[in-house]
Amino acid sequence: xxxxxxxxxxxxxxxxxxxxxxxxxxxxxxxxxxxxxxxxxxxxxxxxxxxxxxxxxxxxxxxxxxxxxxxxxxxxxxxxxxxxxxxxxxxxxxxxxxxxxxxxxxxxxxxxxxxxxxxxxxxxxxxxxxxxxxxxxxxxxxxxxxxxxxxxxxxxxxxxxxxxxxxxxxxxxxxxxxxxxxxxxxxxxxxxxxxxxxxxxxxxxxxxxxxxxxxxxxxxxxxxxxxxxxxxxxxxxxxxxxxxxxxxxxxxxxxxxxxxxxxxxxxxxxxxxxxxxxxxxxxxxxxxxxxxxxxxxxxxxxxxxxxxxxxxxxxxxxxxxxxxxxxxxxxxxx
Numbered sequence: 001x002x003x004x005x006x007x008x009x010x011x012x013x014x015x016x017x018x019x020x021x022x023x024x025x026x027x028x029x030x031x032x033x034x035x036x037x038x039x040x041x042x043x044x045x046x047x048x049x050x051x052x053x054x055x056x057x058x059x060x061x062x063x064x065x066x067x068x069x070x071x072x073x074x075x076x077x078x079x080x081x082x083x084x085x086x087x088x089x090x091x092x093x094x095x096x097x098x099x100x101x102x103x104x105x106x107x108x109x110x111x112x113x114x115x116x117x118x119x120x121x122x123x124x125x126x127x128x129x130x131x132x133x134x135x136x137x138x139x140x141x142x143x144x145x146x147x148x149x150x151x152x153x154x155x156x157x158x159x160x161x162x163x164x165x166x167x168x169x170x171x172x173x174x175x176x177x178x179x180x181x182x183x184x185x186x187x188x189x190x191x192x193x194x195x196x197x198x199x200x201x202x203x204x205x206x207x208x209x210x211x212x213x214x215x216x217x218x219x220x221x222x223x224x225x226x227x228x229x230x231x232x233x234x235x236x237x238x239x240x241x242x243x244x245x246x247x248x249x250x251x252x253x254x255x256x257x258x259x260x261x262x263x264x265x266x267x268x269x270x271x272x273x274x275x276x277x278x279x280x281x282x283x284x285x286x287x288x289x290x291x292x293x294x295x296x297x298x299x300x301x302x303x304x305x306x307x308x309x310x311x312x313x314x315x316x317x318x319x320x321x322x323x324x325x326x327x328x329x330x331x332x333x334x
Contacts, residue, residue, distance in 0.1 A: 023151045025173055031123055031146045038138030040130040042078075042120060045152045045171040052171040053078030054154050055090065075119060077169055077198075080176050080315040085250045086201035088176070089276070106259055118157040125150050161301075162186030175315045183307040190302050196280040196312045200252060203245040204276055207268060208325050209238040210332070221241055221270045231270040241266050241278075242317060242328035251317035253331050254281070256310065280312060 025047060032044035045052040048124040055078045080088040120129045123146055134142040151172050158165040166187055170177040184190050209217040219233045221243070235241060244251035267279040302308045 005013075008290065021271075023172065024139045025149055028153070029148045031142045031152050032148065033119065033121075033133050033142075035130075035134055035137075035142045037140070040119075040133070043154065046241055047173055048169045049083045050171055050175060051081045051231060052169070053080075053090075053178050056168060074158065074167065075154055075169065077176065077178070080314070082175070085248055087252050087316055088314055089199035089201050091146065120152040120155055122150075123157070123217060124148050127155075153254075159185075162188060163190050176307060177314075178312045180310045182302050182310075183305055184302045184304045189304065198254075198278050198280070198312075200243050200276040200278060202247065203247055204243045204248060204251075206244040206246070206251075206324075207233060207235070208328055209235050209240060210267070211235075212237045212327075219266065221276065233268040235266040235268070238266055239259060240328075240332045241280075242325075244275075244317065244324045245319050249318070249320055249324075251319070251328070253269065253315045253317055253328055254278075254280070254312060256312050280299075290311070300315060 019202075027048040029047040032042075034040070034042040034044075041056075043054040045054070057074050057076045058266075062122070063250075076090070077088065078090045079086055102299040120127050147218050151170060153171075154169045156167050158167070162185060166181045168177075168179045170179070178196060182190075182294070205221050207217075207219045209220055211217055217235050217238060219235075221231060221233065240253060240255035242251055242253045265280075269279075271276045315331055317324055317327050317331065
């Protein structure tokens with residue numbers, strides 16, 4: 001399978017998910033399977049010092065400062081840790097949000113209603129749908145921990161009459177990777193509202209990035225001491241984004257290799273009630289202010305016959321307070 005670049009053109013580079021899947025692991029790795037009464041309730045990927053739990057999204061979620069029902073409940077990342085320190089928090093929401101969609105996305109189901117063939121886990125190079133685990137044991141809780149020698153991956157397929165979305169959650173030996181491939185299958189085009197949404201851990205107080213010209217962008221994410229007004233930081237056209245917790249001497253670098261030219265923008269919001277949210281946008285975030293409506297926010301257009309692909313990579317930063325920005329600079333060049 002060929003990769004699809006940011007312009008929708010096919011290339012000879014191997015598909016990211018398959019290349020990660022076939023990457024041999026030279027450290028201890030495993031996949032935990034949790035199933036209850038015939039339903040998959042959770043998975044955990046372990047690779048070296050990384051742990052990546054995978055959970056169903058919350059049935060009701062907060063998006064764009066309002067509450068929206070989420071009956072689909074796709075699989076999302078839980079709290080990602082590295083050496084028992086939190087790299088990313090559980091956002092509780094899907095990794096991609098679409099707009100201008102006239103009908104809801106549904107699971108691409110095949111077979112029994114409780115077994116989604118559209119969701120599968122890759123273990124040691126083999127694609128396994130959920131109903132192949134613990135067959136005939138539908139009336140109790142079941143658990144298994146499977147050693148793996150290749151990068152584990154969860155894939156899920158969502159579809160409507162006009163759109164197909166493949167979402168993949170991967171744990172490589174270097175850290176977690178999220179990828180979404182979006183295809184318009186009807187006559188009209190659709191737009192991606194924001195590429196990914198996530199949460200950084202509590203304790204993060206500093207943010208650092210470079211714009212597309214290499215200019216440093218810095219900011220403080222300390223919550224307001226007066227009232228509950230959220231603190232918001234906009235980082236337009238940033239090549240990458242790094243955050244840091246000085247007490248833990250630990251931070252997180254996130255970047256998108258698919259946007260080496262177009263770049264991504266980032267909207268960070270620190271809210272005492274909801275934690276530290278971040279929206280990774282495709283394009284400019286200048287119009288994506290707090291009071292802009294959902295329909296007015298910037299988007300990435302997906303035209304029929306030209307699939308778009310979004311990738312987000314996270315890496316740990318282990319450095320002292322006076323050296324973490326230099327570490328982020330060096331890691332961003334790799």
